[in-house]
Amino acid sequence: xxxTFDTPQDxxxxxxxxxxxxxxxxxxxxxDETDDISCLLPMHPLAQGRPAVRDVFxxxxxxxxxxxxxxxxxxxxxxxxVAIHHVEESPQNKSPDGQPPMAVYGTxxxxxxxxxxxxxxxxxxxxxxxxxxxxxxxx
Amino acid sequence: xxxTFDTPQDxxxxxxxxxxxxxxxxxxxxxDETDDISCLLPMHPLAQGRPAVRDVFxxxxxxxxxxxxxxxxxxxxxxxxVAIHHVEESPQNKSPDGQPPMAVYGTxxxxxxxxxxxxxxxxxxxxxxxxxxxxxxxx
Numbered sequence: 001x002x003x004t005f006d007t008p009q010d011x012x013x014x015x016x017x018x019x020x021x022x023x024x025x026x027x028x029x030x031x032d033e034t035d036d037i038s039c040l041l042p043m044h045p046l047a048q049g050r051p052a053v054r055d056v057f058x059x060x061x062x063x064x065x066x067x068x069x070x071x072x073x074x075x076x077x078x079x080x081x082v083a084i085h086h087v088e089e090s091p092q093n094k095s096p097d098g099q100p101p102m103a104v105y106g107t108x109x110x111x112x113x114x115x116x117x118x119x120x121x122x123x124x125x126x127x128x129x130x131x132x133x134x135x136x137x138x139x
Numbered sequence: 140x141x142x143t144f145d146t147p148q149d150x151x152x153x154x155x156x157x158x159x160x161x162x163x164x165x166x167x168x169x170x171d172e173t174d175d176i177s178c179l180l181p182m183h184p185l186a187q188g189r190p191a192v193r194d195v196f197x198x199x200x201x202x203x204x205x206x207x208x209x210x211x212x213x214x215x216x217x218x219x220x221v222a223i224h225h226v227e228e229s230p231q232n233k234s235p236d237g238q239p240p241m242a243v244y245g246t247x248x249x250x251x252x253x254x255x256x257x258x259x260x261x262x263x264x265x266x267x268x269x270x271x272x273x274x275x276x277x278x
Contacts, residue, residue, distance in 0.1 A: 046213060123244075
């Protein structure tokens with residue numbers, strides 16, 4: 001599958017759409033076709049290189065459903081041929097234990113090449129705990 | 140304080156040195172002097188902009204000591220005027236409860252400007268839990 005994304009946002013929209021659909025090939029078409037890409041999902045080790053990234057999402061989609069996320073933009077850095085998007089991802093799928101899903105930070109980095117913009121880094125991190133449980137330095 | 144870093148690694152070395160020394164001004168001199176910078180330390184909310192980044196490290200150093208980290212490079216992406224470094228940071232300071240310190244992932248993004256390379260994003264994320272406690276998708 002060959003697709004061209006004219007803006008970082010086009011690539012980002014396609015990424016979250018493919019995630020929701022559980023569409024592995026659609027999702028992989030958003031990632032750059034180079035081996036310097038990296039992906040860090042919650043509770044996962046860092047996946048580096050295209051085969052490792054393919055493996056992560058193959059296992060994720062093996063559960064049989066996509067991942068629906070509500071995405072809130074927190075800010076972005078545009079710098080030449082690289083765009084860095086900070087978002088907050090709130091899972092919309094119900095969790096097995098009925099707990100409300102926890103939002104996580106996401107950082108998406110896109111690079112412009114001859115084929116348009118592609119994802120080169122996706123990285124999640126926990127959001128801060130509630131104020132009463134935050135470390136003194138974060139209050 | 141005005142310093143010039145000729146490579147992303149020079150900036151990175153200065154960052155971790157200043158962190159170890161608890162040297163606020165030295166540390167801030169590594170960050171770019173623009174308002175699109177962002178910093179996400181463990182258990183903290185995302186800090187965006189230079190005043191917020193200054194505030195995070197002012198509070199961190201108010202504990203009265205620096206943070207000594209053993210830094211292992213996991214990989215990096217060099218793309219024109221932006222360099223992305225993935226590292227694993229292992230705290231060397233003893234924790235108050237005597238627990239062994241937990242390593243975290245760190246992503247440092249540097250941008251080249253007229254004054255050399257400066258840090259624009261620092262972001263931490265937890266490393267994966269031990270294999271027995273990892274989600275099915277990460278095994």
